[in-house]
Amino acid sequence: MLGHMSARPPTIRERRLAGELRRLRETTTPLNLEEAAERLGWSKTKLSRIENAIRRVTSAEVQEMLALYGLSGPRCDALVDFCKTSRQRGWWDTYEASLPTDYATYMGLEAEAEWLNSYTMGLVHGLMQTDDYTFHVVKSILMRFAPVSEVERRVAARMARQRAWLEREEPARLWTVLDEMALKRVIGDPEVMRAQYRRIIELADLPNVMLQIMPFGAGGHPGVVGSFAILGFPERFTPDVVYVENMTSALYIEEEREVHTYALAFEQMAAMALSPRESLAMIEQLAGQ
Template identity: 35%
Template sequence: MSTTSRGSAGKRRLLGEHLRALRESSGLTIVQAGAGIGRSNPTISRIETGKRTPQLIEVKALAELYGADKETTATLLKLLSEIKDEGWWDAYKDVMPASLANYVQLEAEAASLKVFALAVVHSLLRTEDYLRAVLRATSPSAPAKEVDRLAAFHLERQRQSLLQPENPLELIAVLDEAALRREVGGRDVLRAQLEHLLRSMEAPNITVQILPYDKGAHGALNGSFTILDFPDPSEPSVAYVDSPGGNLYLQKSPDMRRFEKTHAELRGSALDKPESERWLRNALKEM
C-alpha cells in the first residue's frame, strides 16, 4: 500500500542517496545512525533507499550527526521541501509520539501484517470504546482531548489500511484467549468488541484465529509482535515488538526466521476460521 506520490519518488531516492553518501563518508553504520537519532535500523534503510520520506527533524538530525556543512544541509532540506507526499497521519502530529509515527508509516507501506496479540485485541481490530478504554488504561494522566484525538487517529488508521476499496492491507491475526477474556472497558464494551471481531472476519483481507487456553504454552508467551511484509518481494520484512521498555524493530534473517516460525506455529495451534467464529459466538452466549 503506497502512500507516496509517484512524482516525488525520484527526489526521495536522490535525498536518500545524499544521506547514504554522507553516512558512509562519516564512517557510521546504519545501526549507529539509527541509534544516533533515535530511529530504527529499517527506518534509516528505507530513507536511504527512497522508500520512506524522512521528517524534517530527522534530516536535520542526520545532517548534524554526519557532520554536514551548512550548504549541504540546505541542499538536503530543499530536496525534502520538494517532496509532496504527506501521510494522512500528519494531521495527528499534535498527539502522536514519534515512535508511533515511525511505525505507522511502515505499516502504511506494508502489503500484509502477521500479528500475534497476547493481552489485548490488536489495535487494527478494536472498536472505538475498546480503543478508548485501552488508551485510558495505558495513559491515565492524558487529557480527555488527547484521548479523543488518539482514538480518532486509530479509527482513521483502520479505515486507511483495512477498509480501502483497492489493495487493502492483508491482516493475519492470531489472538490469544487472554486478550478476549479480559474485560477491557467492562463487560458491555467487551461484548461489542467480540461482535465486531465476528463482523471483521467476514472481510476477505482479514483473517482472525483464536488460540485457546487449552492449547497450553506457546512460543510467544513473552508478548505480542507484528511482522510487516512489503509489496516488493526483494524488500526485507520487518518484525516489530512493542513493549513498555521501548519499540524494537528486527530485520536480520535469523530474527525474521524465528518470528516467521513462531507465527506459523501459532497459526497451526490456533482454531481455524469456522472454529474461531464458533468460539466467539459461544463466548458471547456466556456473557
C-alpha cells in the same frame, strides 16, 4: 556511484525518509518523477531509487530535494539531520507524547505493508478495536494519568489507522492470532465487549483477514513471552520487519535470521491455534452472552 548503491536492505529510518521525500514531491509540488529529476539534474532512475529506499541518499542530496520542494527552516533541518542517522537499526527513541514516535513509525510501516502476521496476547489487535474499546485501553492502560484530550487524540489516531487500512485499494492482508485472554479480559464493561466481539466477527468476514484464537488449552507456545507483529512489504528489496512493543519503547527487528525465527514461531502458533471457523464460533458465543 557504487558507493551510493544500497548493498543491504534499507533500514526503517531509510524507508521513512524515502517515503517522506516522495510524499513531499507529490504534495508540495506539481512535479512528477521525471520533471523533478530533470530539475535536480539527475536521472529519473536515480530519483526513483531514492524515493523507494533502494539507493542511499546523502544529506547534501536531501538538501537539494527539499530546496526544490520549497521546504526550509526547522522541518528541513530535521529531515537533513534524520538522513544522517537513517542507517541506524534497533531500539528507537522512547516516547512521551500522546502520539509517540514508535507508534507513528509503526503506523507508517503498516500503511505500506502488503501483509501483517501478528500474535496479540493481552488485547484485541489494534486494527480490530472499536473506538470505545480503544478509549478504555488508552485511558486505563497506556495513558492512565494523561488528560482526556490526549487520550482522545490517541483514540482518533487509531481509528484513522483502521480507516487507512480498510480504505486502501488493496488492503494489507491481516493474519492475526489472538490469545483467548484478549477476548476474556473485560475492557470497559460487558456492553463494550459485546460491541467489540461483533466488530471482530465483521472484520473476520473480510477476504484479506485471517483470524485464529489461541485457546488456554493449547498450553505453552512461543507467544507466551509477548505480542509481536511481522510486516511484509511489496517492494522487492524491502525486507520483512518484526515489531515488538513494550511499555516504554519498541524494537524493530530486521536481521534476516531473527525475522526467520519469528516467522517460524508464528507458523507453529497458527498450527496450535483454533481454526478460523472454530475461532469465529467462540467469538459468536461470547457475543451472545
